[in-house]
Each structure stands twice: as C-alpha cells, then as structure tokens.
Amino acid sequence: MRPIIEFCTNNMHFGTDEVMDKLESNPDYDVIEYGCLSNCGQCYMMPYAMVNGENVSANSSDELYNVIIEKIKEAEAWENLDLD
Numbered sequence: 001m002r003p004i005i006e007f008c009t010n011n012m013h014f015g016t017d018e019v020m021d022k023l024e025s026n027p028d029y030d031v032i033e034y035g036c037l038s039n040c041g042q043c044y045m046m047p048y049a050m051v052n053g054e055n056v057s058a059n060s061s062d063e064l065y066n067v068i069i070e071k072i073k074e075a076e077a078w079e080n081l082d083l084d
Helices: 009-014 016-024 040-045 061-083
Strands: 004-008 030-034 048-051 054-057
Touching: 004 009, 004 016, 009 016, 009 040, 016 030, 016 048, 016 061, 048 061, 054 061
Parallel strands: 004 030
Antiparallel strands: 004 048, 048 054
16 A cells, blocks of 8 residues: 655644655655644644654654654555565
8 A cells, every 4th residue: 555644734834845845756655735634733833744644743854754754664564464
C-alpha cells in the first residue's frame, strides 16, 4: 500500500512545506495538503503531519521528515510480515 502523508496548510509556518515538497518528489508516496486537519492545538504548537491516518509530530521540520520516513518504514515492515 502506498503511504498517504497529509499536511495542514496552517502548519506550514514551521517549515513543513519544505518537508511536503521533499516527500512529493518521491513517486511512491501520496502527499496531500489540506486547509485544515482539525488538530488546531497541535498545529499551533509544533510541526506535524498524518501518515496513513496516524498523527506524527516533532520539534522541528527536519526531525518531522525523519519521523515520517520511520513511520513509513514501520508500516512497510508490518506489510511484509503479513505477506509471509
């Protein structure tokens, strides 16, 4: 299954727009930008995104990118276990 990574436009002031652009360059990812993901309190406080419907956050946009990649790898590992 292709990872779905969702971003809130209101969170872009943390630099998540750069993370989104970087992830969009990978054709194996579905990257979606929404006007709002309804996590306003978190959106105001820190960089975050949704990966396959799960909320992930970090202290910086660079760290968020790494958290997203790890979450994708984790999901792929579970998928591979299901196939065996």
